[in-house]
Amino acid sequence: MDTAGGLESRTGLELLRTMWRIRVFEERVGELTRANEVYGLVHLSIGQEAVAAGVCLELRPDDVVYSGHRAHGHAIAKGAPLGPTMAELMGRVDGLCHGLGGSMHLVDAEHGMLGATGVVGGNVPLALGSALAGRLQGHDSVAVVFFGDGAVQAGIFVESVNLATLWQLPVILVCENNGFAEFTPRSAHTNVERVSDVVAPYGLERETVDGNDVVAVRSAFARFCAAARSGEGPFLLECLTHRLRGHYEGDPQRYRDALAADEWQELDPILRLQRRGIAEGWLGEDAPARLEQAAREEVDEAVRFARASAFPPATLTADFVYAS
Amino acid sequence: MAHELPYIAAIEEAIREEMERDETVLYFGQNIATTENDPFLQAFGGNRVRVTPISETAEIGMAVGAAFAGYRPVVELYMAEFMLVAMDQVVNEAPRFHYMSGGQVKVPIVLKAGYGFTAGWAGQHTGSIYGMFMGVPGLKVAVPATAADAKGLMTAAIRDDNPVVFFHHYLLTLEHGDVPDGEYVVPLGEAAVRREGTDVTIVAIGYLVGTALAAAEQLAAEGISAEVIDPRTLAPLDTATILTSLEKTGRLVVVDQSTRHGSAAAVIAAEAASEGFASLRAPVSLVTALDATIAYSKPMEEYVLPDEAKIVAAAKQVLGSSPVAA
Numbered sequence: 001m002d003t004a005g006g007l008e009s010r011t012g013l014e015l016l017r018t019m020w021r022i023r024v025f026e027e028r029v030g031e032l033t034r035a036n037e038v039y040g041l042v043h044l045s046i047g048q049e050a051v052a053a054g055v056c057l058e059l060r061p062d063d064v065v066y067s068g069h070r071a072h073g074h075a076i077a078k079g080a081p082l083g084p085t086m087a088e089l090m091g092r093v094d095g096l097c098h099g100l101g102g103s104m105h106l107v108d109a110e111h112g113m114l115g116a117t118g119v120v121g122g123n124v125p126l127a128l129g130s131a132l133a134g135r136l137q138g139h140d141s142v143a144v145v146f147f148g149d150g151a152v153q154a155g156i157f158v159e160s161v162n163l164a165t166l167w168q169l170p171v172i173l174v175c176e177n178n179g180f181a182e183f184t185p186r187s188a189h190t191n192v193e194r195v196s197d198v199v200a201p202y203g204l205e206r207e208t209v210d211g212n213d214v215v216a217v218r219s220a221f222a223r224f225c226a227a228a229r230s231g232e233g234p235f236l237l238e239c240l241t242h243r244l245r246g247h248y249e250g251d252p253q254r255y256r257d258a259l260a261a262d263e264w265q266e267l268d269p270i271l272r273l274q275r276r277g278i279a280e281g282w283l284g285e286d287a288p289a290r291l292e293q294a295a296r297e298e299v300d301e302a303v304r305f306a307r308a309s310a311f312p313p314a315t316l317t318a319d320f321v322y323a324s
Numbered sequence: 325m326a327h328e329l330p331y332i333a334a335i336e337e338a339i340r341e342e343m344e345r346d347e348t349v350l351y352f353g354q355n356i357a358t359t360e361n362d363p364f365l366q367a368f369g370g371n372r373v374r375v376t377p378i379s380e381t382a383e384i385g386m387a388v389g390a391a392f393a394g395y396r397p398v399v400e401l402y403m404a405e406f407m408l409v410a411m412d413q414v415v416n417e418a419p420r421f422h423y424m425s426g427g428q429v430k431v432p433i434v435l436k437a438g439y440g441f442t443a444g445w446a447g448q449h450t451g452s453i454y455g456m457f458m459g460v461p462g463l464k465v466a467v468p469a470t471a472a473d474a475k476g477l478m479t480a481a482i483r484d485d486n487p488v489v490f491f492h493h494y495l496l497t498l499e500h501g502d503v504p505d506g507e508y509v510v511p512l513g514e515a516a517v518r519r520e521g522t523d524v525t526i527v528a529i530g531y532l533v534g535t536a537l538a539a540a541e542q543l544a545a546e547g548i549s550a551e552v553i554d555p556r557t558l559a560p561l562d563t564a565t566i567l568t569s570l571e572k573t574g575r576l577v578v579v580d581q582s583t584r585h586g587s588a589a590a591v592i593a594a595e596a597a598s599e600g601f602a603s604l605r606a607p608v609s610l611v612t613a614l615d616a617t618i619a620y621s622k623p624m625e626e627y628v629l630p631d632e633a634k635i636v637a638a639a640k641q642v643l644g645s646s647p648v649a650a
């Protein structure tokens with residue numbers, strides 16, 4: 001049998017592989033930011049990888065996802081190739097968006113990563129439009145939007161929840177509740193503890209899960225996703241998670257105390273799944289090192305690809321202001 | 325052959341014909357299709373024609389997402405000012421995604437926005453706010469002045485692969501005009517010379533094209549030959565037609581119902597000064613609203629707005645000014 005504790009080894013390995021790819025990619029992005037090879041403003045999702053991995057494992061290429069300023073993990077989990085993603089962050093012509101979008105505006109239409117927006121909450125209604133389009137076309141595709149708990153206090157969130165429930169759109173709202181809206185703790189920006197409570201009056205199905213438990217994320221999302229494919233919606237999945245890094249790379253984080261190393265060992269979604277895999281017997285003792293090493297080799301190759309790519313020519317400016 | 329239609333009916337004719345021609349065209353917004361007898365609802369059904377809550381940001385954002393998937397939504401906004409609550413979608417999302425994605429996605433949406441209801445609708449429903457949008461890269465801005473252009477520009481806007489803000493002037497709503505029969509498209513980015521003349525160029529926007537033509541008639545009676553240009557779209561702006569006219573007349577009056585600072589008129593004047601300086605024989609004159617909120621009281625409303633007399637006075641002023649050394 002390929003299963004242990006309800007988790008198939010194949011699924012467990014896939015989740016670990018995705019999380020390692022995101023983790024190592026973003027650690028490298030942090031280094032390249034400090035070395036000025038990654039040029040602009042960068043927000044890392046290190047610590048939150050389980051949400052991207054758990055959700056995107058259920059998605060097909062024709063399903064679309066939207067993200068916000070902390071988008072690298074979602075793009076990678078949805079299938080964006082690491083080389084062009086790294087090239088985009090380095091502003092190169094072979095980047096996903098030819099260097100015109102950057103970290104906060106990653107788009108990989110081919111893989112259904114339809115877009116990251118840099119204005120908190122601005123992505124939520126876009127996902128409604130994708131869901132509406134899928135419904136009108138008679139497809140069973142779904143739309144997913146990732147956003148943080150800060151976005152819930154933006155008016156557009158309530159507008160979108162109302163409209164999505166009114167029109168029963170197959171959209172799954174995935175909130176990464178890391179307890180901080182940029183630099184501000186949740187207690188300072190709302191009295192409502194749970195995002196799932198905010199949407200209660202609209203009657204949509206919702207669930208709050210431990211967002212650092214990738215298996216829990218995946219199971220809850222899979223249930224919503226299947227229901228959305230069969231014509232129901234919308235849904236809200238709130239994932240309680242932890243942003244290990246600052247709001248942006250270089251953030252001195254004076255607004256919070258760093259997590260103790262042993263606390264992080266307990267929380268780290270990768271270590272947690274590895275401990276589980278070893279305990280359940282579907283992961284060998286030496287597998288974690290191999291998974292990490294494989295991710296490092298892939299990221300090394302992505303950096304080589306990006307460095308070898310030229311900066312975009314100025315003529316691209318005129319090419320893309322208007323679509324023709 | 326042509327048929328006569330009120331300006332607003334010409335707009336609706338364009339939307340209806342495009343919805344018949346192309347099933348990816350959607351129409352949604354506030355207060356539309358609220359009864360089963362609604363002609364759009366009857367013709368196209370509740371999937372393509374939808375009433376929305378008062379949620380401009382969600383309406384426009386949803387249109388953007390649907391456009392990514394190949395739909396062409398027309399969003400009914402009624403009042404241009406209502407767009408201001410959704411500026412993130414209008415400015416940051418809709419017009420930037422094609423560029424930021426390196427051309428991977430297109431956003432063919434039309435934002436239909438009425439403006440300039442200067443008939444006692446006071447401070448928040450009378451603005452001629454197109455100038456705020458003409459400088460947003462990726463956004464197109466149409467300001468039809470006639471029933472024919474209302475149809476032709478709406479048709480072009482729906483077919484365009486970019487987001488277009490379609491500003492229709494409320495005081496033109498029931499103004500009748502001849503609309504060409506059959507398919508009629510006015511390309512975005514082509515100005516119209518409404519009246520030819522040799523002494524002074526008057527560029528007028530939207531509703532004020534009619535006022536400028538009346539002023540030109542008055543000037544003609546006094547022996548002054550005014551050329552009247554209607555830009556029809558502010559983005560793209562057909563500066564070439566304006567500069568060509570300026571080469572002939574050497575004098576420019578720009579007429580705009582917007583407040584003056586940051587207006588389309590100011591941009592046109594800057595283009596003339598920058599690209600047409602050698603043609604100018606007098607300073608450019610701007611006939612705009614005063615930089616004030618439109619008041620409710622009728623005499624106060626008239627006080628701040630451009631009118632025929634102000635246009636005539638401006639034309640005479642630029643003709644009487646000392647020539648600039650060539």
